[in-house]
Amino acid sequence: MDPDWKLAETDRVTVVIATRNRRADLLRFLDSLVGRVPVVVVDNDSRDGTAAAVRTAFPSVRIAVLPRNRGAAARNVGVRLATTPYVAFGYLDSAWAAGTLAQAARIFDRQRALGLLAARTIGGSDPAASETAVRSLRPDSVPVLGFRGRAAFVRRDAFLAVGGFSSVSFSTNEAMLLSYDLAAAGWALAYVDTVVMHQRSSTRSARRRLELRNLLLISWMRRPLRRACADAFRLAHCATVSADACVAFGSALIRLPWALANRRRLPPQVESEILRLERETVAA
Numbered sequence: 001m002d003p004d005w006k007l008a009e010t011d012r013v014t015v016v017i018a019t020r021n022r023r024a025d026l027l028r029f030l031d032s033l034v035g036r037v038p039v040v041v042v043d044n045d046s047r048d049g050t051a052a053a054v055r056t057a058f059p060s061v062r063i064a065v066l067p068r069n070r071g072a073a074a075r076n077v078g079v080r081l082a083t084t085p086y087v088a089f090g091y092l093d094s095a096w097a098a099g100t101l102a103q104a105a106r107i108f109d110r111q112r113a114l115g116l117l118a119a120r121t122i123g124g125s126d127p128a129a130s131e132t133a134v135r136s137l138r139p140d141s142v143p144v145l146g147f148r149g150r151a152a153f154v155r156r157d158a159f160l161a162v163g164g165f166s167s168v169s170f171s172t173n174e175a176m177l178l179s180y181d182l183a184a185a186g187w188a189l190a191y192v193d194t195v196v197m198h199q200r201s202s203t204r205s206a207r208r209r210l211e212l213r214n215l216l217l218i219s220w221m222r223r224p225l226r227r228a229c230a231d232a233f234r235l236a237h238c239a240t241v242s243a244d245a246c247v248a249f250g251s252a253l254i255r256l257p258w259a260l261a262n263r264r265r266l267p268p269q270v271e272s273e274i275l276r277l278e279r280e281t282v283a284a
Contacts, residue, residue, distance in 0.1 A: 012105040013037060013153070016078035017090040020044035020069055023053050025092045033090070034058050037101060040078040044069040072174040076164035079156055088153045094121075097196040104153045104195055115158035115187025116179055119151035119195040151197035152178075158187050168221070168259065173214035180222050183270045212238075212248035213255075220259045222266050223274075 015037050019026050023046070033039050041063045043051045051065045064077050079087050086108050088101055096119075104117055152175045162181040165174040179189055212235060219231040235252070238245035252259075266274070 010037060010102040010105045012084050012109075013086045013088050013101045014040055014078075014082035014084040014156075015088050015090045015101075016040045016042065016075050016082060017092070018042045018044055018072070018074040018078065019046065019050060019092065021046045021048045021050070022092055023048045023050045026050060027053060027057055029090065029092050030054065030058050030061060032095075034061060038062075038082070038084055039090075040064070040081045042066065042074040042078045044071070044074050070167065072165045073167040075174075076160075079154070079159055079164060082156055085156055086153060087156050087159065091199075094151070094197050094199045097198065100195055100197070107190075107192060107195075108153070108155060111188065111190070113186075113188045114190060115155050115182040115185075116175075116189045117153040117195065118175070118189070118191040119153070119197045120191075120193040121151045121197050121199055151195075151199075153195075154178075155187070158182060158185070161185065166221075166262075168214065168217050168255065168262070173211055173218060176215075177218050177222070180218070180266055180270065180274075183273070184264075184266050209244050209248045209251070212245055213252045216248070216252045217255055217259045220256060221263050224265070224271065 015033055017026070017029070017039070019041065020043070026041070030039065030041070039058075039061045041054055041061055043054075043063060043065045045066055045068050051063055054061055054063050062081050064081060066074055066077065070077075075089060086105055088096075088104065100119065104119075107117060108114055159178070159182075162178070162185050164178070166177050168177070182189055216228075216231050216235050219228045223231075232249075232252075235245055235249045239249040240246075265271075
């Protein structure tokens with residue numbers, strides 16, 4: 001699915017793309033963007049000539065080359081390089097519906113307290129990025145505290161103020177932890193179902209393990225100790241019957257000291273909102 005750009009979009013949103021060793025896909029994606037919106041590419045230590053190809057084909061694109069693969073946290077570099085008030089995160093297997101970026105900019109302009117806007121995601125086989133993952137959230141007014149998908153727009157200043165994406169997520173669940181931290185800092189978050197991203201199907205087996213690991217680490221970093229212990233027990237029990245859960249649990253244990261060193265309890269009102277959304281999701 002190629003991005004459907006029927007009209008020039010907006011100069012108030014920068015598209016930030018983190019990539020590694022996907023030169024051909026990136027060049028095709030950039031061809032749909034350059035000249036319509038500002039673009040920043042962060043090269044996660046590619047070995048296929050990505051940076052040189054981008055500089056040759058699209059000299060107007062700002063590009064940062066990292067000495068090692070930083071996963072999702074690489075996007076923090078791109079956000080710092082952006083000069084627009086809002087940022088959208090580009091993924092090479094996804095495409096926004098026509099007019100989406102301009103619509104997101106208008107929503108941010110109207111809602112000055114809005115820190116993150118989550119789009120409706122259509123397609124794809126990853127449950128963390130599917131429409132199902134956000135179906136229980138009401139549009140516009142309810143914080144997106146359960147959102148784990150990739151279709152996120154952020155207010156640049158708010159994103160940077162809370163530290164951006166954590167390195168713990170690497171390549172999944174990054175929006176979930178970010179949403180917790182933005183809400184804790186007092187920013188509003190919203191899911192708007194008329195802002196749409198289309199995603200290709202994906203069958204990455206490793207992604208499920210990363211998701212299970214990161215959900216547990218996020219719990220230890222932000223949730224009450226009783227909840228964190230319960231989540232650890234639940235994943236440990238699943239590990240007795242699931243290879244994915246077993247790998248995820250072992251990987252989480254290795255990183256647990258780091259998570260505890262970065263532990264910061266959420267304000268009570270944010271924790272209450274998370275619990276309410278979890279109950280709604282279970283009841284849906």
